[in-house]
Amino acid sequence: MAVKKRMKDFTLMEKIYLPSIVAGLSITLQNMFKPKYTMEYPEVKFMPSGHYRGRPVLVQEEDGGERCVACGLCSRVCPALAIDIQAAETEREKERYPERFEINMLRCIFCGLCEEVCPEEAIVMSKEYEIAFTNRQDAIYGKDKLLTPIADLQERIEFLRNNK
Amino acid sequence: MGKFILDGQEIGFKPGQTIIEAAKEVGVDIPHFCWHPSLSVSGNCRVCLVEVEKMPKLAIACATQASEGMVVHTESTKALSARQAVMEFLLINHPLDCPICDEAGECKLQDYTFSHSVGESRFTEEKQHKEKRVPLGPHVMFDGDRCISCSRCIRFCDEIAGESELTFVNRGDRVTIQTFPGKELKNPYSLCVTDICPVGALTNRDFRFKARVWDMSNTSSVCPGCSRGCNVDVWVRSNEILRLTPRENEEVNNVWMCDEGRLNTWKHVNAGDRVDGPQIRRGEGLSKATWDEIYSKASAELHGFTANEIAFIGSARSTVEDNHLLAKLANHLHCKNIDFPRHIVPGSGDKILRKEDKTPNSAGALAAGISPVKDGLAFEEIMTAVKSHKIKALVVVEEDIAAMDEKYATALKQLQLLVVLASNFNATTELAHIVIPAATWTEKNGVFINFEGRAQRIRPAVATEQMDRSLDGFSMSRLDKFGTKFDRWGNYKKYDARPVWRIFLDLGHLLGLKAKFEFAEDVWEDFTKHSPGFHGITYDELGEMGLTVKKNYI
Numbered sequence: 001m002a003v004k005k006r007m008k009d010f011t012l013m014e015k016i017y018l019p020s021i022v023a024g025l026s027i028t029l030q031n032m033f034k035p036k037y038t039m040e041y042p043e044v045k046f047m048p049s050g051h052y053r054g055r056p057v058l059v060q061e062e063d064g065g066e067r068c069v070a071c072g073l074c075s076r077v078c079p080a081l082a083i084d085i086q087a088a089e090t091e092r093e094k095e096r097y098p099e100r101f102e103i104n105m106l107r108c109i110f111c112g113l114c115e116e117v118c119p120e121e122a123i124v125m126s127k128e129y130e131i132a133f134t135n136r137q138d139a140i141y142g143k144d145k146l147l148t149p150i151a152d153l154q155e156r157i158e159f160l161r162n163n164k
Numbered sequence: 165m166g167k168f169i170l171d172g173q174e175i176g177f178k179p180g181q182t183i184i185e186a187a188k189e190v191g192v193d194i195p196h197f198c199w200h201p202s203l204s205v206s207g208n209c210r211v212c213l214v215e216v217e218k219m220p221k222l223a224i225a226c227a228t229q230a231s232e233g234m235v236v237h238t239e240s241t242k243a244l245s246a247r248q249a250v251m252e253f254l255l256i257n258h259p260l261d262c263p264i265c266d267e268a269g270e271c272k273l274q275d276y277t278f279s280h281s282v283g284e285s286r287f288t289e290e291k292q293h294k295e296k297r298v299p300l301g302p303h304v305m306f307d308g309d310r311c312i313s314c315s316r317c318i319r320f321c322d323e324i325a326g327e328s329e330l331t332f333v334n335r336g337d338r339v340t341i342q343t344f345p346g347k348e349l350k351n352p353y354s355l356c357v358t359d360i361c362p363v364g365a366l367t368n369r370d371f372r373f374k375a376r377v378w379d380m381s382n383t384s385s386v387c388p389g390c391s392r393g394c395n396v397d398v399w400v401r402s403n404e405i406l407r408l409t410p411r412e413n414e415e416v417n418n419v420w421m422c423d424e425g426r427l428n429t430w431k432h433v434n435a436g437d438r439v440d441g442p443q444i445r446r447g448e449g450l451s452k453a454t455w456d457e458i459y460s461k462a463s464a465e466l467h468g469f470t471a472n473e474i475a476f477i478g479s480a481r482s483t484v485e486d487n488h489l490l491a492k493l494a495n496h497l498h499c500k501n502i503d504f505p506r507h508i509v510p511g512s513g514d515k516i517l518r519k520e521d522k523t524p525n526s527a528g529a530l531a532a533g534i535s536p537v538k539d540g541l542a543f544e545e546i547m548t549a550v551k552s553h554k555i556k557a558l559v560v561v562e563e564d565i566a567a568m569d570e571k572y573a574t575a576l577k578q579l580q581l582l583v584v585l586a587s588n589f590n591a592t593t594e595l596a597h598i599v600i601p602a603a604t605w606t607e608k609n610g611v612f613i614n615f616e617g618r619a620q621r622i623r624p625a626v627a628t629e630q631m632d633r634s635l636d637g638f639s640m641s642r643l644d645k646f647g648t649k650f651d652r653w654g655n656y657k658k659y660d661a662r663p664v665w666r667i668f669l670d671l672g673h674l675l676g677l678k679a680k681f682e683f684a685e686d687v688w689e690d691f692t693k694h695s696p697g698f699h700g701i702t703y704d705e706l707g708e709m710g711l712t713v714k715k716n717y718i
Contacts, residue, residue, distance in 0.1 A: 081642075081651075088373055096373055107651075119263045140652065
């Protein structure tokens, strides 16, 4: 059987390794004098820009009320069934509001479909990524944890409007 | 029977039938808002426009009678563009408030906008605004913005309920619906307008905002409000009943049901006073016991009485299966005193649906043998005998006897043993020595037989502790299918209650009754074997619509 010359057979230069080692060391040396990109988390926090999909939150209007009208679309579209809503009637012009709005953060997969489907721009993905709990009950976030003043969400809302 | 051509296919029609009716019979659904099979034709929504060859203009399928040799096109360019134009007109003043609207998900306008409209609006002007949140009556809320003026509700009141309460006022795009001066929409069938309203203009005040329709499961059942036995759907989310809607059955209720049945027949299922687990009297109050405890106590105590000292009170609110096993047990104990109280409310019936007999299963209770055996005592006589200490032990099934009459309440206090099967605590359970939690009509399988002798199935919609939605063949919503016990909506309250027939079966075993049934269906089979009119009728044959049994058998 004839011996085939294979693509992966090393040449002499490759076989002695030294040139590659030198090349590698030179890259290391070059980078030693370049600026560092490593972030020393948690001492230094990562501050994402508007495109980032952190945990979903509810938009709280300046008057303190929620934008959400409890239509249930986010709950319906959620592929992980994380969202549970109980609607009720209010005296305001939009006659429906969420009496209970719960997101189970153990189920949430941060896909952002809730935000995409929302007809009221009432649920958006925040920048918050530090989500830890020690039991299942704490993982269910109610309105108290979800409502976020609209001022804190401007960047994301602008991002959404620009990238429809 | 003539023939005409609909979209290239020859179909038959009966003389006088309109195009839409003939098409419906062969399964072709011509879009319609104002037309309703049970109401007169008004022809004002114009969405059913079809092209009929040799007619100068498009014709509305709901008001054009089919005739021999007619050639109808529902999907031609002309018909389609007309339909799209009509949809665009209807949407001019219709608000885009589906997120708030309760009809969303079961809205005809939503469906047709999806399937028959161009997908965008050219209307840039201000929409016409009308009155919102107008209570038309005690049960119905009206939203003028959403109304598309189809007049179904007006025609329903005039033609079906027989009380003219609603009318159009104003003209053009300001037209809206109002009650006549000094009147309210409060006929006994008023909530049917919320079913036939093709949009969310008329909503059920009892159900408003409670749940999205796609979050609920619906179960075919039968209303227990009176002996008509209207076919209903029971809508459940997280094991809680949220509403009832009528289910079409031309033989019984067509597509209607009364407000009384729709609102008041299921509230007790979710109520806080449910009997949760067996209760036994210890000293003054009732306290919880295990099933084994109460079965052995009840059977041991019943053993201590002679057959003449015992009486059984069945119920026309329980199913045939329940009453069948009660009759079986009474027969086994040679007890002749067995009957059930009647709940006839004179003057409460009408010619539409409502009957004076306020129980769903009087005929079924009789067919199952809940009537005094020769020389046995009837209900009134039993109560008299209780008072005079002749009857010492009484078993009551799903009846609140103490609340029926003051004298019954005092009589019941004389008893040495009062066993009550009840779903909720009431005046009778107050006096009981043993309270056995009975499953309600929404928690068990069974059959009701209505006043005409029509046997109809009820199915479980709410799970009790012993049941599992998937294993027991419940209708399931998406939430039921994927919920876990760690989800708040999956971890719902289940009551510890059992169907009456199962309670009597287990109790009967301790008293020496030899019977073996696994499911309600087996009990029904046993019942049909012993009842001539029902020979060979299975649950499958009863199906969704039920079967009428010859009257002379019941």
